Amino acid sequence: MSIKRRQRQDIGKGGGMTGGRANLRTLAEHLGLSISTVSRALKNGPEVRPETIERVKQAAAQFGYVPNIGGIHLRTGRTLKVCSILYAPEVGDYGEPGFLAQVEGMSNGLEKAGYNLIVLAQTGHQAPLESVRKVYDQRLADAIVFSRTTPMDERARFCLEKEFPFVSFGRTELQTPHAFVDHDDESAVFDAVVQMARGGHRRIVLLNPPGGLTYVGLRLRGYQRALAEVGLPWTESMVYQGDLSVRATREAVKQLLVREPSTTAFVCGNQMSIVGTLEALLENGMDTQRDGLSVVGFGGMPFLTLSEQRVTYYYQPQVRVGTILANHLTALLNGHPAETLQTVLPYVRIDDLRVFRTHHGFDPAKLPQQS
Numbered sequence: 001m002s003i004k005r006r007q008r009q010d011i012g013k014g015g016g017m018t019g020g021r022a023n024l025r026t027l028a029e030h031l032g033l034s035i036s037t038v039s040r041a042l043k044n045g046p047e048v049r050p051e052t053i054e055r056v057k058q059a060a061a062q063f064g065y066v067p068n069i070g071g072i073h074l075r076t077g078r079t080l081k082v083c084s085i086l087y088a089p090e091v092g093d094y095g096e097p098g099f100l101a102q103v104e105g106m107s108n109g110l111e112k113a114g115y116n117l118i119v120l121a122q123t124g125h126q127a128p129l130e131s132v133r134k135v136y137d138q139r140l141a142d143a144i145v146f147s148r149t150t151p152m153d154e155r156a157r158f159c160l161e162k163e164f165p166f167v168s169f170g171r172t173e174l175q176t177p178h179a180f181v182d183h184d185d186e187s188a189v190f191d192a193v194v195q196m197a198r199g200g201h202r203r204i205v206l207l208n209p210p211g212g213l214t215y216v217g218l219r220l221r222g223y224q225r226a227l228a229e230v231g232l233p234w235t236e237s238m239v240y241q242g243d244l245s246v247r248a249t250r251e252a253v254k255q256l257l258v259r260e261p262s263t264t265a266f267v268c269g270n271q272m273s274i275v276g277t278l279e280a281l282l283e284n285g286m287d288t289q290r291d292g293l294s295v296v297g298f299g300g301m302p303f304l305t306l307s308e309q310r311v312t313y314y315y316q317p318q319v320r321v322g323t324i325l326a327n328h329l330t331a332l333l334n335g336h337p338a339e340t341l342q343t344v345l346p347y348v349r350i351d352d353l354r355v356f357r358t359h360h361g362f363d364p365a366k367l368p369q370q371s
Contacts, residue, residue: 105322249276
């Protein structure tokens with residue numbers, strides 16, 4: 001008889017074997033530890049010594065230990081799941097791939113802590129609170145992640161009132177502290193506009209998405225601060241707020257060039273609006289290189305432009321965002337105060353997107369971050 005098979009039989013003699021698989025009790029008896037120590041070790045509890053964690057995990061892998069999720073739920077009410085809300089129109093209409101990279105980062109991070117990630121789609125006709133309330137009422141998960149936050153976000157207020165753990169991707173202006181991860185949109189737009197102005201541009205357009213989202217207001221504030229910094233006048237007509245799909249942006253920029261023909265610089269809100277802006281310029285017979293135009297955009301994925309036009313790109317790796325979201329969620333579920341779990345990430349500025357095509361192995365995440 002093999003040693004491994006004998007070990008499996010020995011552990012079975014300790015009682016509690018179900019279907020030939022070990023449980024917490026049999027692992028604890030085999031290792032000479034308490035059940036609570038084994039449980040905490042499997043969740044990387046900070047109170048457990050690293051060598052004990054390693055020993056417990058080796059035994060769990062050796063004997064095929066798998067948590068009994070149904071039993072855990074019955075005993076504690078916990079699901080060992082975290083839910084991320086997917087705003088479906090953003091992915092469907094704009095082809096925004098960043099969410100999938102964010103899911104990858106979250107899933108990998110949560111898996112190490114013993115949690116599974118589920119994704120719930122919010123359709124265009126659903127109110128934002130509807131999906132969050134569904135997760136809470138049906139006990140689908142132990143915590144939730146949502147994006148597209150507003151200053152007085154009703155989902156954050158709901159979770160705070162119900163004491164339901166959550167981490168928002170985006171900030172609010174609520175007085176009660178809550179956990180969040182966000183991009184530093186205000187600083188990025190400020191940096192972009194100041195750089196453009198120092199390069200000689202005097203008519204700079206800001207293309208912002210619609211709605212009262214918090215980051216939209218932060219970008220506008222960064223834009224206005226930058227104009228004041230470089231001594232340029234604030235002109236409301238130089239701010240477009242609306243649909244940022246390729247088609248809508250193309251038409252909006254073409255109309256803007258008729259209305260404001262002296263415009264020479266564009267701050268685009270997302271990857272699709274970069275494409276739409278470039279198409280509008282080309283249809284108007286304009287060239288970023290030849291005519292000294294400046295186009296700046298934002299995005300969460302390494303963006304390979306197929307155009308020879310020059311684009312400056314403010315990049316935030318969404319895998320990194322997902323990893324930090326997972327870390328905050330795990331810490332929150334382990335009892336860490338929400339006010340210690342608030343992260344604002346600076347963008348990486350890529351001065352010319354064409355480097356993606358001329359430098360193999362280029363890793364924008366390793367570029368120096370903006371100040």
